[in-house]
Structures are given as structure tokens and as C-alpha cells.
Amino acid sequence: DQQVKQNSPSLSVQEGRISILNCDYTNSMFDYFLWYKKYPAEGPTFLISISSIKDKNEDGRFTVFLNKSAKHLSLHIVPSQPGDSAVYFCAAITQGGSEKLVFGKGMKLTVNP
Amino acid sequence: DTGVSQNPRHKITKRGQNVTFRCDPISEHNRLYWYRQTLGQGPEFLTYFQNEAQLEKSRLLSDRFSAERPKGSFSTLEIQRTEQGDSAMYLCASSLEGIRDYGYTFGSGTRLTVV
Numbered sequence: 001d002q003q004v005k006q007n008s009p010s011l012s013v014q015e016g017r018i019s020i021l022n023c024d025y026t027n028s029m030f031d032y033f034l035w036y037k038k039y040p041a042e043g044p045t046f047l048i049s050i051s052s053i054k055d056k057n058e059d060g061r062f063t064v065f066l067n068k069s070a071k072h073l074s075l076h077i078v079p080s081q082p083g084d085s086a087v088y089f090c091a092a093i094t095q096g097g098s099e100k101l102v103f104g105k106g107m108k109l110t111v112n113p
Numbered sequence: 114d115t116g117v118s119q120n121p122r123h124k125i126t127k128r129g130q131n132v133t134f135r136c137d138p139i140s141e142h143n144r145l146y147w148y149r150q151t152l153g154q155g156p157e158f159l160t161y162f163q164n165e166a167q168l169e170k171s172r173l174l175s176d177r178f179s180a181e182r183p184k185g186s187f188s189t190l191e192i193q194r195t196e197q198g199d200s201a202m203y204l205c206a207s208s209l210e211g212i213r214d215y216g217y218t219f220g221s222g223t224r225l226t227v228v
Contacts, residue, residue, distance in 0.1 A: 004155075031213075032213040034213075034216050036216065041221065042221050043117070043204055043206070043219030043220050043221050043222055044156065044204075044219050045219070046215060046216030046217065046218070049213060049214055049215075049216065051213070089155050089156070091155070093212070093213060098169070099144065099146070099161045099163075099168070099169060099212060100158040100161065100169060100171075101156070101158065101217070102158070103155030103156050103157070104155050105153065105154055105155050106154075106155050
């Protein structure tokens, strides 16, 4: 039972353009959402998070948007750079003090020079 | 501080053997997590320690799996009587409080292959 879904396995964009990575969830008890980036042979690296009481959080080139009614969030990367090429994971955490992250399957982003 | 360190990086073992992995978290982090990642999937939560106390365990952590963090510093994950389905990347992570805003810091993982 996939509570966090990343339905597109891959995305390819040109350098300088916008990358939009999508994520859907089913569990209404999630209160925070996080994005991680993973390069080959490395562990995932935290990028950005958003609380369920917000609809947008921005950090430099990375912005996450949350549509709680649609149970949908997206990560925007502007402008995209070749170094952004990696697998991106959407993750969620349940309210109530849990420390457990529930991850999606990931999406491979390729940014072409 | 060099981050979260996991050893070994790779382990090949025969089915039925026992294996043990070690994780050294970032020194000031009191929370430590183990995850498992199989091909094409995201990481799946196994267990979580706050200091030396094991506070959460997934049902994925069968009775063949045991994790310890005896002095609240490094942790070990042992798999007894390994099966081919145990082949995966085992990831360790650590954090201070505030994981909602800062996430965990993951290590590079131990890749287990059971033959």
C-alpha cells in the first residue's frame, strides 16, 4: 500500500529550464513533507520540507508547493542545472511525534546541458 | 565530523549465514534510524533509537533482524539466517530534534547481496 506516490519514474529537462517533480499521498495524518535527493552510491540528502499548514516553501532554486485538498505536492527547481541530475524522493511524516519517514519510489531527473 | 559512517560498504554472504552491519552517527546526534532500500523502491523504515532506547520498530523487522545501540552512540543491525529476499541497501541515518525542518542525515549505506 503506497501511501506516498511518485507516479513518473523519470524526467528530462534542459539546463536553465524549470523541473517540476510531482508527488501524491493518501494518508491525511501526514503533517510534514520532505524532499530528498540521491546521487548514485550515496545516501539520500535532505533538500527542503513543508508543513501541512503551509502551501509553499522556498529555498533558493527549490520551491515546494502543497495542495492539501488534492493531497498533492510538487518540487520546482528553477533554473535547473546539470548537477541537479539525481533521483528525487518525496517523503512524509505522520503527526503525533512519529519519527518514521514514508518514502515514495523516487523519480530520476536528468538535466541536459 | 565526516557525517554518518556505515561499514562495510558491501557485503556478499551465503544464504543462511548471519551478517552484522555497523553505523556511526554524527557525534552530537541522539537519534538514529535504520532503513532498507530495494531496487526501484524508496527507503523503508526499519527502526529508530533515541539515545540507547529503541522506540519504534517496523513490522518489516522480523525476528531474524535485531538492532542495538548499546551506549547511545554507534548502532549495529544483525540479520540472522539470511535469505535472498534480504538483499538490499541498508541505510542508517541520524538527527537531532527538528527532523521536520531539517530531515535526517543519511549514510552511504551497506549493500547486502545474499547468494
